[in-house]
Amino acid sequence: MPKPAQTNWRRCAKLALLLAALMPADALAWGSTGHRIIGELAIRNLPATLPEFVRNENAAIEIGELAREPDRSRGAGISHDPDLDPGHFVDVSDDLTILGGPSLKALPATREDYDTALRAVGTDEFKAGYLPYSIIDGWQQLVKDFAYWRADVAAEKFAKTDADRAWLARDRVLHERLTIRDLGYWSHFVGDASQPMHASVHYDGWGNFPNPQGFTTAKGTHVHFEGPYVRAFVREADVQAVLFPYVPFAGPVEVRVGAYLAATQAKLVPFYALEKLHAFDTGTADGERFAAERLAAAVAALRDMVIDAWTASGEAKVGFPPVLVKDIEAGKVDPIGPLQGED
DSSP: OOOOHHHHHHHHHHHHHHHHSSTTOOOSSSSSHHHHHHHHHHHHHHOOSOOOOTTSSSHHHHHHHHHHHHHTTTTTTTTTHHHHHHGGOOOOTTSSSSSSSSSSGOOOOHHHHHHHHHHHHOOOHHHHOOOHHHHHHHHHHHHHHHHHHHHHHHHHOSSSSHHHHHHHHHHHHHHHHHHHHHHHHHHHHHHHHTTTGSSSOOOOOOSSSSTTTOOOOOOOOOHIIIIIIIHHHOOOHHHTTTTOOOOOOOOOOHHHHHHHHHHTTTHHHHHHHHHHHTTTTTTTTHHHHHHHHHHHHHHHHHHHHHHHHHHHTTTTTETTTTEEEEHHHTOSSOOOOEEEEEE
């Protein structure tokens, strides 16, 4: 016989799943539980080669909370919501093109090029979603954040005056706060990209498409899985247990993001097959493992991209006029003028 506490927990879990059917179907990404897990675990799995300010426990907690911000900001108004909401998804067709336009295997270099290619097939970035560029832009910003922090640290060491040293110390602290904010906010979109329904035209039930396998067409499938189900049945330890090791990626970030989304899209049919077997009705072993693996895919992607952003920051330029970070770290240049801005 189950203990009273276990019985109450199961009743609460079933109630949460029932309430999912009453929630709006346009929810964006994992729920708060999923985004917290992704943000916190990615930071806790960073190596000691990264600076302490970005990998301590307080940073992990803050980034886990900040990962929810893109959803929490919804309802801010026009033009905020219509401009930003499409950044959470991308409608990938079964042939890995975005609604018959650009392919995940060859993403255009800019959002303008992406939108132009979509308009050529009768749609646009706001209808199709521009999640790949939310991730690409955020990674490039993180590289720049790390680059400024490295420049401040090195320049502070070589500073010629106490006034310069004090200014650099203040700028370093400012960039620590800015980096945590940027990393946390960006982590939301890296998380979105591991949820199969965020990378498919079949984003909430199979939809009005050929459906030979008889997958569900019920609205609410999306939010049921990513929100109440994860909250009720997935724990951080479950995700950590299926997390795979760091894998460096040497190619362009556009290729990396396209490959990540393609791997997510490949999990769509397995998701709907499990749903058909009622794996997500309650806490089944298959359903729990699938959800944990999808969250772990986001944790790994976030961890790996943060590590590689740190590496890339050593080759970046900062300030105006621009100077190389590696030259500042080698003591070859005094960057105080460019860092303060020589207008």
